[in-house]
Amino acid sequence: MVMSSLEDGLSPVIPNITQTRKNKSVFALLNPNDEEGDSEYAEGNETDALHQAFEHIRNVPKRGRIKKKHLETLKDIAWKFGLSPEDIDTLLDVALSSAFGDATKTRLLKCLIPTTVIPESSVVKAVSRLCANNYSSNTKVIFFRWLIALFDFIDHKEELNSLYGFFFSFLQEESLAPYISNLLYLLTKKENVKLFRVRKLLELQSKVGMQPYFQALLSLYKSFCPDLITISLPPKRKHYFKSMDSTWRAAFILVRQRNQLSPLTSVDLTIGIADSHLQTKKWHSVCAVPAPTSSHVCKEEDLGSLEAVLDVSNQRPFPLEQLHTFPQLLKNLQNLELPAQMCSVLTSRPLLHYLNCIQDETVRLRLYYWMNQELKEGCTWYRVSNYASEEEFSKFLDIIINAQCFLQEGFPSSEVFLYRSLPFWDGVSCQAEYLQLLSWIPLGNFSDIKPLFCDSLAQLFFTSTIYQKCSILHSLKQLLQNWLLGHSVEVSLKPSLSTTLDTTMIALNSMSELINYVGWLSSFALRLEDHSSFLLHFILDFFEMVSDAYLNYSLPLLMIFPPGVFYPALLTSDTITLNHLCYIMYRSHFSSPNKEEREWL
């Protein structure tokens, strides 16, 4: 949810002044018992003026008017330096007392810029005044707008939360409803969602119609307690609430900068609302990844058996719709549960992290089935009747590839899809993404993989343009790199000797066969492309990776240049290629583990 900002009729922010001001209350001076205040206090005209202003305001008789000069001083100082928590307390108290007229109250309320925090007690007091006394709706609106704008800077919110019911009762006033909804949106926790409140909201909604602020609140309730409400919402809107008065916030931030205090890290207000159903052309086949939602059906089943046994302090599972950052994941790692549709992990980074930690097979199986079907249905060249356009499909492939890169591992379903669709691929559709899928084939017995993709790939390779050839070579180089990386990590994880030897043997065999295959491809390609140096660059890139294998990944790959590549590179008139070749020979000389090999090279 993003709140759009519109300027209000508030005064503009005053430019920076380097003078610092001690964060002390003016009222400490007035209090005769406070003796230490005097000595620490920095003398300044502003503080004197503020002190006078406050004194005047406090002592204004009933129905009297505050002098304009004091109001001006107050406003200036508040906007330049901010008010300390105690001052905020007093000013709020004074402003909401019924001694002054509406306009004055408004002006006083607009001066409430804190330096550090807003004390919760003062807000509670203010709210109690609001409930007890009669105020004009204008005042109330200003107060709530101020509260929403500076909500993050209230130091504690537990007491405010306990006043939830009182805030809720304000919803009945039509002029206040949007602001109260906004406030409730910020304040709501799962315990606050009660059936009678839902009913009340629905009743209000039936009176005034479907307003965006009610919608927002209802959807928030729904995300907390989906079984209490069955609502279907129109598609998610960006702007639920009216302009947030950013001038208050901006002023506060400037005040802090001025006083050279560290800026408070405010809570990110973008709470994602669970997406209501996307309008799709065919509901059963579209390459869309849904947002993560907690599954409430499965939860209820376990309630009877598990919850009774488990400790009460073990809280309810963390709602997935609110999981956005890594720190949140770390905090809630113990009580996080998997989403209802496993495919939604693909777009959520914290959930991908979480997926990494889980060893459960069913999780991966769920993802496998879904992805299998999606890839099959969405693939624009594999099936006769397909439902996704090429653009949608390449976006979908992008999501999968990003997830694979994040996890540093390929999904089994994308591997299966690759083997199935490669014979039918035209070499052009979704080229960039498809070739990246190629580079994530996991390390295994090359003789198993060979019949599945080598022949089709070779056909495509020889009949493609030089740029496509280079792309394919690049992705094969990535494939080798991923294999080398995967193997080295695998070996470091399993230090027992017998398994290490086995895996190393298989890895070595596979990689050597891959290198042979690429060498074979390159030799023919060079002849076809007339020894183009552009192509040679990519080929030599591949062999450079091979030569680095021992140094970087401690895998003793023997570097054998196919003659079809070596001689054209050696006898070329292009200096860059020659340089590259010599560099490779130099590297392989030093990276070879064998002394004889080194001498031979």
Add this chain to the structure above:
Amino acid sequence: MDSSNVPAFTPKHAVPTGFRDYFSSASPFQRQLASVRKQTPFGQTPSRRKIPQCSPLQENIDPQKIAFLLHKQWTLYTLTPLYKFSYTNLKRYSTLLNSFLAAEKQKGLAMETGENCNFKVIFSTLSGMKGTHRDPVAFLVQIVSKSQLSSKNAEDKVVWTGWFCCVYGDSLLENVPDDFTCLPLFLANGAESNTALIGTWFQKTFDCRFTRLTISAFNLSWMAAMWTSCNLECYGAAMELLWSVPCSPQNLDISYAINPEDAKALWDSVHQTPEEITQEEVDLFIDCLCSHFHRHFKINLSATRLVYVSTSVASAHTDGKLKIFCSNYLIGVLAFLTELAIFQIE
């Protein structure tokens, strides 16, 4: 390995033993991947199939109970295995689906659970709709519109029906852990909008995926042969085959109707092996029909595409539409369709 030599290529985090514990072949993925590696790109279909027989479990079915399944146009879908679906919670699923549908109908306006709406969702099981004891029990979802008048004599009208079943689904069942319920075949009858809504609910609740089941011309010819080979006491309608010729502006459809007794006679002469049907027999059967047509009309039907087959047992269209006429061979029909569905999932 000297870790200080390794430059900036170190991975960002340890490779988990998660997705692929490559050197142990315990996970179900390995088996599936192995099957892909053995398959040719076009897949393998068995060259021999058993003639559809009545399964011993079918004797328990009360023919009246499944009478409502016959003579209806079913749209076919395949379904990936359902996660954490339990047969004991059917009542709960009914209420949840009910409220979901009610909310969807009143789009944009919030509704409470339990509020009165003019329809009801019923989940029930269909016993006997399975091939072996391993197959999960089939279940049925119906949307029933409540009559506006509160008279007890008025019957509730069934607006939409959908049922999930699995007949002889062994090849899928053995690979799948216990949390999953495999019901790969879904048949729906009723408004497409209702199918979409209910499908979306299932996808969200049980993490499954629906796909339209399309039947290729190859499989349609198998169906024609298999259903002709069934022994029926009396034959109803003629056997009909529809071929489609793609041309503009509209497709040209060639309809070929054959007397059912003649078709059976032809099949009996082609059919050699007892208890089984082979690929050669099917091809021969269809070739005979096509050559007969050619002799009379000089049109080569093999150059066109078979899109529709209708016999006294059942009828099927390539878009995935099915009609069943005879309850005796219901299991046989479902078994073949389950096989096609499983093939499409994997």
